[in-house]
Amino acid sequence: MIDPKLLRTNPDAVRASQKARGESVELVDDIVAADEARRSGIARFEQLRAEQNGLGKQIAKAKGDEKASLLARTKELAAKVKAAKEDADAAGARFDELVLGLGNIVIDGVPLGGEDDGVVIETVGTPRDFAAEGFEPKDHLELGEALGAIDMERGAKISGSRFYVLTGVGAQLEFALINLAMAKAAEWGFTPMIPPALVKPSAMAGTGFLGQAAQDVYHLPADDMYLVGTSEVALAAYHSDEILDAESLPRRYVAFSPCFRREAGSYGKDTRGIFRVHWFDKVEMFVHCKPEDAVAWHEKLLGFEKDFLRALEIPFQVLDVASGDLGLSAARKYDCYAWLPTQQRYREVTSTSNCTQFQARRLGIRYRAESGTEHVATLNGTLCAMTRIIIMLLENHQQADGSIYVPEALRPFLGRDSLTA
């Protein structure tokens, strides 16, 4: 949720942000009107209620006839109070409904536009020239099957399309990646976490995944629970309705969790292999910090992501994601796109978002500031999405003989320097 005060003090900023997102600007006017209605409703209720409270005190002391006449008066008032309360509640609900659909305020400097308007701000490493090496690169599935690392057919047999089984070295590779990621994150000061992958509606709504993104989320109706698409959900909700000590910030968490995505609306896209699947495991970084530190932490998270990809010796680009492609919660987002040889293009492997105070407001995560309390800022960033990274390792590090070079950083965790069939 954006700061409701902003609607009164600077509605133009909200309109501009909404426009940048390619969303309805009229919605802002509706919300401003709803806010006005809500506030006047509350004022009316509070005034009546004060009157009623005053009478109540007199009644408590009164006796006999005086009490009877006071009772008659206050009964009438009570009906008015009840009606005013209902009006105020309805206006409040209307406001909430509208304001929760409003995306975060886009940070100045974010490129304007949609999916294709992100700006490449950095390119790291150089894609290999397989032609010069004298062989045609194989894709990750062909390589993975030859190594006995990926079993798509049985994945589909067990769970359907877009499911897989990591087998043998494939499974070992994931464990090695998890351990490398966790070891690095611990060095950077993150606390390791293993949170639930099944969460309540409040956690899902608080992180902004029940809006436009709802069709991509698995819901268990029998229990009204959701399968998370990222551990960001649990790590954000971890401190919901808490007031943190300022000295305890920034709080840095790194979590391992499975991630579930319905991939509705991506029918026919990336159908081969494990690029786009309904479930994968991920190591995710999450930061709760003071609002004024959020931009700096966003850069740090991006730095950690880059460090990890560099350690795996994978060429990649950094994209400053355009305003129309941010998702509800993010005020700015950087994606890392790694080079995928068989597609001759960069594909997304990580994503880091600065959600400013948007999620914290919805979830009630505050800290004690010099004067009063203040909502924290939350940020998240992918450290290692297993399936995507496995793809990149297999394809980028394949050798002419079908073996896979293992980057030095990963060797201590995998216990070998190459993968062979």
Place this chain on the structure above:
RNA sequence: GGAGGUGUCGCCUAGUACGGUCUAUGGCGCCCGCCUGCUAAGCGGGUUUGGGACUUAAUCCCAUCGCGGGUUCAAAUCCCGCCACCUCCGCCA
């Protein structure tokens, strides 16, 4: 899943049988001040959270006793539903 118990403003706690000076008690901790060679002790005051009135401060108003409803002029207190935790039983990695 079954039976019972508990949930009060950081922590502990009084209050709930009987609805109304509950404007929620006391202790601990913390903050400010006084006192005092220093420290401790002592003394006085403050200390839930959110919203609002006011230019600020002081002050005041509304809501808030796990959450949501209901009864009532009036609910921490009575009724209903839910949630969390504890104990026991059953089941289970």
